[in-house]
Amino acid sequence: MIRTLLVDDHAIVREGFKRLFQGTGRYSVVAEAADAALALEAVRRRRVDVAVIDLSLDGPDAGFFLLRDLMHVAPDVLRVVVSMHDDPGVVLRALDHGAQGYVSKAAAIAELTDVLDRVVAGEIALSSDVRRAIERPRGFGLTQREEETLRGLLSELPPKAIAADLGISVKTLYRHRTSLLVKLGARSVAALPRIARERGLLLSKPER
Known part of the structure; x- marks a missing residue:
């Protein structure tokens, strides 16, 4: 049992x-x-x-x-x-x-x-x-902050480092991460690289 x-x-x-x-x-x-x-x-x-x-x-x-x-x-x-x-x-x-x-x-x-x-x-x-x-397919785009968060997640840096680079708290980073997962229909962070490639997201990194 x-x-x-x-x-x-x-x-x-x-x-x-x-x-x-x-x-x-x-x-x-x-x-x-x-x-x-x-x-x-x-x-x-x-x-x-x-x-x-x-x-x-x-x-x-x-x-x-x-x-x-x-x-x-x-x-x-x-x-x-x-x-x-x-x-x-x-x-x-x-x-x-x-x-x-x-x-x-x-x-x-x-x-x-x-x-x-x-x-x-x-x-x-x-x-x-x-x-x-x-x-369910998501028909709405990413905000600038979500795009920045996505780049950070794809860099494979630890969350604290990504948050520090973006000038936000780790809690705020997690909130943006959840929004990304929902908008892109991803079940996990590990699925984001594949979805980003399939949708042609972030093909070029913007100038700093």
Whole structure:
């Protein structure tokens, strides 16, 4: 059985997930948490294989911080987000913070176990509606700052060096990076060079 931690601030939602998992014969809910602090305590005290996390916990960014903290506290625990948000920017930010799967609450309930199965098998998995949103063609151009950020990312310099060169904070750099990923329909920073080549972006570096 795959030992599962449920992290959601609504008890009725956790109960629904428990019933779903019990019916699979593959997943066993060994712990529940209503907030990030309790989730971190749970993985310290119990053996957990996968955490199913709602982004909307006890603060606007609590779910993102929990994803990041789980990578440090319990790196072997797989992380799957289940959220009402299907905006590509939110999805990409969750993946950037360490999510290995993402399911919107609008998706069919069977998709949750499908995404979990794929994550357990070693994939980065998204529910079908989220995948379509990210892959939707983007018809708008890049701002000058986004072009500068793209050049920096393609240089393979570390984020701090890119931010210093652009005269912005690392947090602002990450915001521009997320915007780039969404506009270009890229699932990861590693995909940006290919997309830039395919679209003929940044063929020549501007004069300084």
